[in-house]
Amino acid sequence: MTIPPASNARHLYLHIPYCAAKCPYCDFNSIAGREDEFESYVDALLEEVGRLPVGPYETVFIGGGTPTILGPQALERLLAGIRDHIHLAANYEWTCEANPGSSDAERFALLAEHGVNRISLGVQAVQDHHLRFLGRVHDLDQARGALALAKQAVPRVSADLIIGLPGQTRSELAATIAFIGEHELEHASVYHLAIEAGTEFHARYQRGELQVLDQDTSRDLLEQAWSGLAALGLEQYETSNFARPGAECRHNLAYWRQRDYQAAGCGAVSTLAGQRMTREKHPGRYIAAIQAGGDAAWQVEALTQVELIEECWMLGLRLADGVDLAALQALGDASERWHETAVVLARQGLIQYDGSRLALSPEGRAVQDAVTVALMPG
Ligand SMILES: C[S@@+](CC[C@H](N)C(=O)[O-])C[C@H]1O[C@@H](n2cnc3c(N)ncnc32)[C@H](O)[C@@H]1O
Ligand code: SF4
Known part of the structure; x- marks a missing residue:
């Protein structure tokens, strides 16, 4: 367990x-x-x-x-x-x-x-x-x-x-x-x-x-x-x-917004304090594991700092509110790494960037994947 x-x-x-x-x-x-x-x-x-x-x-x-x-x-x-x-x-x-x-x-x-x-x-x-x-x-x-x-x-x-x-x-x-x-x-x-x-x-x-x-x-x-x-x-x-x-x-x-969440059921994923657990995907095997007193864990991973930072960018850029830059800083992705890229993207009209949040503009939404890749850690 x-x-x-x-x-x-x-x-x-x-x-x-x-x-x-x-x-x-x-x-x-x-x-x-x-x-x-x-x-x-x-x-x-x-x-x-x-x-x-x-x-x-x-x-x-x-x-x-x-x-x-x-x-x-x-x-x-x-x-x-x-x-x-x-x-x-x-x-x-x-x-x-x-x-x-x-x-x-x-x-x-x-x-x-x-x-x-x-x-x-x-x-x-x-x-x-x-x-x-x-x-x-x-x-x-x-x-x-x-x-x-x-x-x-x-x-x-x-x-x-x-x-x-x-x-x-x-x-x-x-x-x-x-x-x-x-x-x-x-x-x-x-x-x-x-x-x-x-x-x-x-x-x-x-x-x-x-x-x-x-x-x-x-x-x-x-x-x-x-x-x-x-x-x-x-x-x-x-x-x-x-x-x-x-x-x-x-x-x-x-x-x-990368909040912690509990989960239950086959294939369900919970994320608690940086630990992600994916349950057994197949319903029959999930039932058998739970009946046997187990937790049906299929994969348990401790998210690395880089993974958390990448998710912060990927998930944040999906939101109209954008990436919460204080959260990003708390995860350890200092603005020195991405600031210059952000300035260029803002000049191109692809993002809005105001010091506390960084969000896609409507033009940026049309090329979301490329903007995300440009900003994430390489
Ligand atoms: C779990 S289902 C929703 C509830 C129910 N199972 C249903 O389909 O009516 C999640 C949603 O994901 C979307 N979806 C699933 N596969 C997709 C795909 N290949 N491309 C686009 N949307 C997809 C569908 O709109 C679907 O309603
Ligand atoms: S297979 Fe099921 S979960 Fe998937 S879209 Fe159809 S009804 Fe929804």
């Missing part, structure tokens, strides 16, 4: 790895067709949660996979078990991810009853032909219905969308943005399709059976999305995340 370092982490991530079907683009730790395992997985997860410090936690995030795929009984047992063990801070945020294909009033009512106050729904696209291409188990009508149910059940709702789909037109993207406006969403996560190694899309791409958009078209669509969302009052507070001021996902902000 790994002894976790002392930490008063205020954030907790819980992973549910199951989905109704594996989407061909997805490299998340998720698996389909294991309904037989749900009960023993909930047992194992609750066992692990029971060993965690009781909190209080400011944010909790149940992600996946698709947490709502658990039937109402298993879901209720999970939520009640979590509540029995952990304390929630006043003004806490508790998010649960959901898929429109496994969303109904009963499940959402259970979430709300047990204290979940934010639902993040995987809408992905608003044209049925794109949803079919993405291998989704839901259609647009189901997405609309699930959003309406989510809004009735909890005060805060977000939608995940994937753009940059092969053949996607500007008018289709305009419809996507209009959809967010029509549903008066306070938060949206908008990702560009990534072809991830190990996925079905990757295999099709390598066989020449999947055409991706050229860079200019991708850039054009991203910029259309960013300005369309801004026009709706949704600010880009992180590379792929947009919110009305005050509606940002506090859980993910804590992660991007």
